Amino acid sequence: MSVVRHLSTDQGTTRKTLWRLFDGTLVESVLMRYPDRVTMCISSQAGCGMNCPFCATGQAGLDRNLSTAEIVHQIVDGMRALRDGEVPGGPARLSNIVFMGMGEPLANYNRVIGSIRRLTDPEPDGLGLSQRGITVSTVGLVPAIHRFADEGFKCRLAISLHAPDDELRDTLVPVNTRWKVREVLDAGFEYSARSGRRLSIEYALIRDINDQAWRGDRLGRLLKGKPVHVNLIPLNPTPGSKWTASRPEDERAFVEAIAAHGVPVTIRDTRGQEIDGACGQLAATER
Template sequence: MDNILDLSLEELKQWMKDNGESEFRAKQVFHWIYKNNQWDFEKMDNLPKGTKEKLIKCFEIDIPQIIEVYKSENDDTHKFLYEYKDGNIIETVVMKYKHGNSICVSTQVGCRMGCKFCASTVEGMVRNLSSGEIIAQILKAQEKIGERISNIVLMGSGEPLDNYENVIKFLSLVNAEYCLNIGQRHITLSTCGIVPKIKELADKDYQITLAISLHAANDELRKTMMPIANKYSINEIIEACKYYISKTNRRITFEYALVKDVNDSAQSAEELVKLLKGILCHVNLIPVNKVRENNFEKSPTNNIKNFSNILIKKGIETTIRREMGSDINAACGQLRRSYLKSKNYLRGV
């Protein structure tokens, strides 16, 4: 049975036409789902009984179940563990700000990129999420918090550009007026640097923010942290970023997780300045999260400030990411992994 959330309005209109229904019924159905949070065809009161019966026979509205909710005591951050109908578990984080609510969504169950500082990848990738399954994370979160989500970050479990087709469709759907109508400039996509897909994304001419998970300014160091560096060099990534900027005129964000005694020295900062000088960009410094499976430690506060100051003095716009939800393991993959381990789902447990 197909998930109706995977369909665009035009696709559902075509289905209606093919099944002897009026095309305008498609917009009615989506209004119920996306505007009224109604996920039961039977309760869509303005649809004829025959239409409902056809929808029930052919489609489901695949909204995951919330199995755990964590609320930070330090800030207004919520983390949800979702379970899909096939039993797979993913996590989603909602961060509430004065300017609106942001959500960090997952694009895959697990991840195969192998980044050393990320818990999502420890057990590898299970499967891709469909466009509708990504949207469903937002729908369920909005229902739970009782407020609208206005900003999206594709920075949860999974590598978005490794699930390219589904993510592209998600971006199209979530931006549509009939769906959640979230503007592209309110969406950030984070990638570890799959160069061909960065270029494909650039050719779409979307107005989303592209964030590059960089974490080192030279290939030798980056290879020790991110296996993808063995396939695509930093120079190739930078060239792809320049192409993205030329096509979209959008500023790139470079994410840099600061690890004690690994990449947090003044020399590393100077190297990063040299790499990024002249590029339309912004650097987001991230105090690394502790992952049990590696020996990485968060850089000391003084090192973080010194690193930031070097970049700023050399003209690189820089911010230090606020550590939201640190008391609830809000970083990628941590809660999912803890939950699965507690249920003896992981290998070797």
Template sequence: MAAPRRGKPPQHFADLAPDQRGPAVAALGEKAFRAKQLATHYYTHLTSDPAEMTDLPQAGREELVGSLFPPLLRSIRTLEADGGTTVKTLWRLYDDVKVESVLMRYPGRSTLCVSSQAGCGMACPFCATGQQGLTRNLSTAEIVEQVRLATRALARGEIAGGPGRLTNLVFMGMGEPLANYRVVVDAVRRFVAPAPDGFGMSARNVTVSTVGLVPAIDKLAKEGIPVTLALSLHAPDDDLRSELVPINTRWTVDEALDAARRYFEATGRRVSIEYALIKDMNDHAWRADLLGEKLTARGKGWVHVNPIPLNPTPGSIWTASERHVEAEFVARLRAHGIPTTVRDTRGSDIDGACGQLAAEEAS
């Protein structure tokens, strides 16, 4: 069997910024104004099917659309949970690389968890994706396509609950988003650009997570896109965090928290602290107190903590904290005046932790 191809995915319409689309269409021998028609079909009607683009001249339509909308993602496995309101999809990319996305529908809102890399280079030992290592970065279009396909599935009533719309996006799938910085920011610009230049989502409903790449956090603060920043902390002390999140040896807990505080000051957007609760590892009451002290030392009203019951991977030594320990951890944080909400863990019965399906497929 031939080895999978690695390299740059074929350029797609979603890779192009609005000012690049007209020249790209003209380079294919069509009038530049066709670019707006294509954008309307893709970002508003959520289609890349030339048969549905009846306002384009039939002569040359297939060639134009085929050139600008090469197939990038193909669904190879789908699992459902929660009565069909949680749908996890394993995608095969053009080079046989596999990534996952998870669509979660709640009363009044729908959230898509997207991947930004195939695998991850951060090597966090309790994370299914981190155990795989990094295969490659995704392209802007590979990220945007995850969103378009989920948005289309909701709009067409293919998800339990009838027709709906995608309201929230979280970069909490496979990969470290800020390690694929420019692509992720370009994808976010497609999400928030008004139709037909993009999907017209609110930047406030887009969350970008990071394990704490401090220079990239500061760079993101200057982009002028007030997305929510989520800092995956997982421990308030450097000794343990360096074990759980190896990048901590480069940027410490305090440096990461200082950068998160600067992000709040620059954008006015409250930062989320993500904290996977791991039994007998990081769930001690004194660690909750230490975290509360470090956060309150940096002011009030700037942060929210999301403790997350660990979704263990098969064969892992790591497991979720016991409920009474989780409750004590939350109580300690709240006693420090820190708004704290335990994250709803959807899809635990369908290998909900990102990376598990891809790992199974590869084994």
């Protein structure tokens, strides 16, 4: 695979890479350097078949699964760039990997598991990274979550929930018509119990779609007393799309409605908007 281009922003501490694979397929990865850690967001598929209507990657459909090597190479490239001091702030080590780029990782199950093994096996067979630093994000493929729990990893699982009620989630995350909110959360809680890791709940806040305070309250009720953390993500708007980020006052009310149930909630720092930072946007402009 070869680099089509690197795009940097945030004084060079956010670097997005557009890759061309051997057959011409395009995928993206992003490296984000913070004062205390470096995170890479990688792709597990070229495109995505999950068809979430607010997502740039989802609009183009699935091209193909990435191989284990194509997944691992995105990380190796980022580690080299950090080691060689190409990212401002001096040489550094990679601390976190999130499978939150293009694709549904659990829909490319065997290659993703293979890549986690390559990344975390001790050197020289693997890269010696910590399982605890890896987050696998899923829309909620329930049987695959159970399988993932059986692997015995200490990775974190993140569920892209985006709505607490089936009626709305059926439209925002179409796979919900197969596995409902309750089933997805139960599978997530089970993974959490078996891995000893807190479950992450990802929720993209979309103006006037899923950002009503009553939905925040409903989410808080579902998660109350569970080992979870809610990450709210201000939507990175896709050009030409009606979906956009929430108003600040609605965002605040939503946070308060969740926190009222004692559920930990934070708003994710969004990076890279000016470099088409949301997954799929850069590849979409290249087509």
